[in-house]
Amino acid sequence: MVAEQHPYEHLKKTIDINGKEYLYFDLKLLGEAYLRLPFSIRVLLESAVRNCDNFQISTADVEKIFKWEQFQRSSVGVEVPFKPARVILQDLTGVPAVVDLAAMRDAIKDLGGDPDKINPVCPADLVIDHSIQVDFSKTSDSQQKNETVEFERNKERFTFLKWGAKAFRNMLIVPPGSGIVHQVNLEYLARLVFSDSHILYPDSLVGTDSHTTMINGLGVLGWGVGGIEAEAVMLGQSISMLLPQVVGYKIVGTLNQYVTSTDLVLTVTKHLRQIGVVGKFVEFFGTGVTELSIADRATISNMSPEYGATVGFFPVDKNTITYLKQTNRSDEKVDLILKYFSSVNMLRNYCDSSEDPVFTEVFILNLCTIVSSVSGPKRPQDRVSVTDMKDDFLKCLTNKVGFKGYELSPYYLRNNTGKFIFEGREYTIHHGSVVLAAITSCTNTSNPSVMLGAGLLAKKAINAGLSVAPYIKTSMSPGSGVVTYYLEDSGVLPYLRMLGFDIVGYGCMTCIGNSGPLPDVVTETIEKHGLICCGVLSGNRNFEGRIHPNTRANYLASPLLVIAYALAGRVDINLDLEPIGINADGRKIFLREIWPSRAEIQNVEKAHVLPSMFRDVYSRIEQGSTSWQKIIPSLSQLYPWDEKSTYIKKPPFFKSMTKELPGIKSIYNARVLLFLGDSITTDHISPAGTIARSSPAARYLAERGLCPREFNSYGSRRGNDEIMTRGTFANIRLVNKLVSHPGPVTVHIPSLVQYDVFDAAQVYKEENTPVILIAGCEYGSGSSRDWAAKGTLLLGVKAIIAESYERIHRSNLVGMGLIPLQFLPGENAETLELNGRELYDIHIPENCQPQQQVIVEVDKTRKFEVILRFDTEIELLYHRHGGILNYMIRKMLN
Template sequence: MSATVNNPFQHIVEPLDPKDPTQQFYNLSKLGDPRYERLPFSIRVLLESAIRNCDEFLVKSSDVESILNWKHTQTQTVEVPFRPARVILQDFTGVPAVVDFAAMRDAVMKLGGDPEKINPVCPADLVIDHSIQVDFNRKSDSLQKNQDLEFDRNRERFQFLKWGSKAFRNMRIIPPGSGIVHQVNLEYLARVVFNFDGYFYPDSLVGTDSHTTMIDGLGVLGWGVGGIEAEAVMLGQPISMVLPEVVGYKLSGTPNQFITSTDIVLTVTKHLRQVGVVGKFVEFFGPGVSQLSIADRATIANMCPEYGATAAFFPVDEVSVQYLEQTGRDAEKLAYITKYLKAVSMFRDYNNVSQDPDFTRIVELDLTTVVPCCSGPKRPQDRIAVSDMKSDFESCLGAKQGFKGFQIPPEHHSTAVPFRFNDKDYTLNHGSVVIAAITSCTNTSNPSVMLGAGLLAKKAIECGLSVKPYIKTSLSPGSGVVTYYLKESGVMDYLFQLGFEVVGYGCMTCIGNSGPLPEPVVEAITQGDLVASGVLSGNRNFEGRVHPNTRANYLASPPLVIAYAIAGTVRIDFDKEPIGTNSEGKEVFLRDIWPTREEIQAVEREFVIPTMFKEVYEKIESVNERWNSLVAPSDKLYPWDTNSTYIKSPPFFHGLTMKLQPPQSIHEAYVLLNLGDSVTTDHISPAGNIARNSSAARYLTSRGLSARDYNSYGSRRGNDAVMARGTFANIRLFNKFLNKQAPKTIHLPTEETMDVFDAAERYIQSGVPLVILAGKEYGSGSSRDWAAKGPFLQGIKAVVAESYERIHRSNLVGMGVIPLEYLAGDSAESLGLTGRERYTILIPEPLTPRMLVDVKLDTGKTFQVRMRFDTDVELTYFHHGGILNYMIRKMSEN
């Protein structure tokens, strides 16, 4: 990813150190253009990439001018190319990417090309972190048992990934048990400044996980893309992106001593959702930024997908350099990082207002106004002050079914269900906490909240408090460093006594790998139709995600997770009600055990030290003995096993020829699903456990598997037959055809209600195309490529929605599914669409970006929609039938 030959900007290249002319950089300050110093720092990264990679083919001088002229071009839907310095993957999204690479090698060979051309050009790191589940907890050997079970379940996937690490150049695999991808990225993989092939340049990346944005907290520009798009970047293609607006988010003031970074981030998330930043960059500035640690900034950046922005950027400053030093980066790197960034005016002093660039608009937050808060019960942007939690939950209980409602009749609000657990009697009510998990990249990277949780646990134990044994408690740190400092500071034992022992290193409860609840608890919840609660320090709480038996799920800081676990319910006002009583019958309030910011910082200064990071990361790639002993195939072409139910050659490229077929209009399509607003990728993409009555379960049973061997959808992302059957299989999917939540639809020709896949298969067998109707924010949530691949395999030719989440729209384009958008003011309701009509969508020639097309119904009605191919490059992909088809044809050319 170094400079190109015959670059028209070669005249601004100079050595960073005159004594070493072999180490050069593009000195953007020598452009002699006053516009440069006014650009947002995030846009400067895009500009440097365009200048360094300018070859007048993929990246042109006119692209450089468009970026330099950002102040005017930001509102003009100008397309620019961006070549990130690297790509990062996790195993859920990484396995299908490697499967695609393996299948692309087969396809290139069939077309007469060299299969080894399918190889990452751009460096790629894959961290195996999404496979582990909380099957065991509350025991000293829970970690080992969960890791053993993870390996037993996923051996085949792990062997496949190990094959990929050998078969493909430029691909590094971080083995299971190492931590969460984003925390490993922050603490270990991030370069901040690359020193490669004789050039210095800013670190930047795209990743196949929407929370890739966490790295923006360290001043490394990055965001999540679909797995399909990431594969193209790995193969050397620049990302085609619309030059974004940049919202300046000004922070001022100092948070009070009882506020955590989680409180700040949930406040920012709600604020930016209200502001409206979808498709934009957010760049933080102002004196308040210097009050935040890198871990605090990373927590805010991590939640970027939850407020809808593309990136949430904190430019590098002295605090960033101190963090790099704290996490064990060597002095030589720190020296050239600082020197390079200052030379190109990318080093920030947040207290120096003369450095403040131009922004599209500015919004502000005074940190002194932040109060302790949670978020929920169904969306991360629905912030609730902790002082309002009790009243808010109670209002949600009776409110109409929706994001803030469960529609429980008033006479059932006080339902109590007795049950017996471990030979003792307990009672569950609405709001009872049954899952309490310190989990996910959002917070486990942050020593202040993790140590805060540990100190609160210590004080709780000293006050004689405990957590009821039926509550599923867990601690899944983002890296081994967390365990290290929790032990060294002496708080780990107290966490263990409350049930929060380490159960695994990976993304667990937040993605639905919460494991089973005790059977008596499930029976009580079912018997009373209870709205039971999960409280987790994650970033996602969408319906059906955490656990099917927790209908209310709240995001909270690690200390608050413990607090609600001790209380046993979210129906508590901590200001007025005690969190519990000690053995002497004395009431204990949360304020009695809550640690102050000063207490936490003192422990952090003493125990979070560079040697910990060095010790953990020096052996990260070799420490897992079971991984080391895995034997993988050595062939350059993968030897597919037709009996495998994990890894299967996908049908995406079957019958692919070098000749392009002209795009076809869609005639007389049926509507497979009629959906409303905020349909997330959790609703679309297969995730979590495979239900025993599902289409995917029937398929696995037909292959000789018993229910205990189904594993999760995430673990089977390398098998298209399972994933196609799991698409739209979420029990919380609300389909207007049925007017209720269910993973089903109506096969319109026969009026039969059936599983979505079964209906789709019947349509496919009849040769009938399909479309989906949807409302606003279609495809919000994680950047799951299967949310596009699954509908493609179900025969979906187009989606008609009021608006799209950025990554999901891009993924649909990448699979050749047409994203259509109602015109402003139009919707299914305003147009009187029932979904029972048959739809003809006329695709004209030639196609142009964002053009209007006609939709004709069999009722005689016609209306127009906008075709959301936003750039010429996206149209090129569509003409090829998708981005991977395009790459195969390109790589097969002699």
């Protein structure tokens, strides 16, 4: 039998690089329109051309992408497929992904298939970086102690992941203690061009963390998807997406000497959020881009979820090539990358306007307008200039409850101080006091300029006689071991340590909520006096309740400003006009006296960030610590589940699965489990942080003989569905309109008895009553957490009716077999006079179409229409199978 010729065989060209011949697809041969395409769309087009098989990807799909100018403005949306080159996972999302793959092997075996077919086809890299917590800080052995505790808590999970690395082909596990997934991706894992076969093609990826977008700063197209969607990609499935509009964001001018890349990114985040770029690509261009280092670009790309874009893309240029050399990529590999991108017209010259492609629309930012900024107190897009910080915070105290308000009563405004004894000395804290300051997360610790800037600021602060109050919990968790190298080499690390910013570990710590405990006396004082105390962190998320339960106000800031506000001890300060502190001689010290200039920082960076550092760190990254090396996993093809385990449990998703399709069914006599408002984030939905002692999850663990100190975090127990379902909607700040106060509680209808959310769901299950959710705008905004969808499903929820959805979460809901419904424009729960106590019938035709309007009947007496948010035909196909993983199992069987 003669193999069918590739539909685009005529586009293949040969290229000789370093004496070796390769093939590549020359997309210019498709026509002149190629050179008008945004660079990000060119990556989508190349993938479609290369993977075109007229089954998953057809020539019609290629035509849609090639004619992007025509199709991108379609009012109904144009569906296109995308096959990324690889998948990246971190352990919080990676563990459940590997658990699902292990369960899929069992399922396919039970249905008479070959378990070995469940195996990654697309390369997958998993970096263990979300397990470590700040249990210890401010001492030279904090890192060692935290890592020891990390292994004690997570040995079973780590053993399971090691089993996965052995059992599944094409999967790399990067051990704990190596750094943050996105920085490791940037500095080590990124290929830029795949050259393993005889065909060259651009690196691209999807990841199970929403900040996968950080890699776009390096010119690699990638974004966050749900864990279930990533699993399908790993098994060879393409992603179905709507052809995106591409917003051109032109950067001009130069940054002020005293402004940081963090100030820039917070400004960009606020601007793009105001513009409205949800579901769109943002592509940066203009002469100002050349002023930005790759780390600066990566910081901007990292924050794509915060400004709502699918990606914030910086095409490859000569600065990218320089960065690859600095991070110790081989000369041969760099030469291959340069020649390939030049050949396919994907190498950008930001100073040549003739290369500017066609964009959907264009916006301009002048770098000269950037000022020192932070964002908060509850959202990343709420930028505040440092000059306005004091007034803004004080207004927040009295503003109505919301993203910029706490609406404190007169009593709590008057009684706004608390005293305590710490280490033998009396201290006073008040509204606005900083109690937690952390240099953390991939957002900033990937950037040598702000890390070295923080070190220089620390040095000048120490020399000026300043210090940080000892009760403030300070910490530093670098994104990779390279950071430690250049902080040591430049001589600033000792000064950071003197201010309490010791290295506490390598991983996503405070930003994800793994901040560990505050001193007991601080917690008691905050709770006793109802204080709005603050956390300041160099992360990318600051939703209320995420960072620490006792820091109700949290501000994102550059590492330099983290130190500045820690020195000041409060955020209700105008750092331009007020002294940051008073030294032992009684002299007032102002921030401007000790702030390093951009030129000063750049000189230090050039001298002390060296390729040899990257070579040394990454030459042994897969080896791991002694503790990691001692773990001996099972070598079986099927995972040996332990029924007594509270960490790894076989999930119930495939328990009653059959070879026949379940199809699409209407929902009758449903009750509302939760009646929610706007901007319900996955931090409200998905289990995260510590397990509260009074929670259903705690009760479950206690029943199995565990004491509170053994509970660990939800993140560490993501491989156990019993824990995670009990932790779904368990956020203490959840506002449910069915009850009068925030918290993880709801009311059972019609008995009107108040329960924890999980317990109420169990009562409904026992009654055989289906449940739904009602929500407002931007439902599911935040991180791409698969358990926000999985937990919702296991609570018994059949459908969600919301005003709008965050892209990744809607996709996750579809992937788990849930039905996302959307109110018609101009309508919501309020305009329809819904109160959440009604009985609901949702009528969905068996032959329904994407984005069809369907009827919701309330109390059998009145009706309204909603949009069925299955956006593509393949999403409908997934739902008919009961979810994307069920679809993949049946596909493997056939």
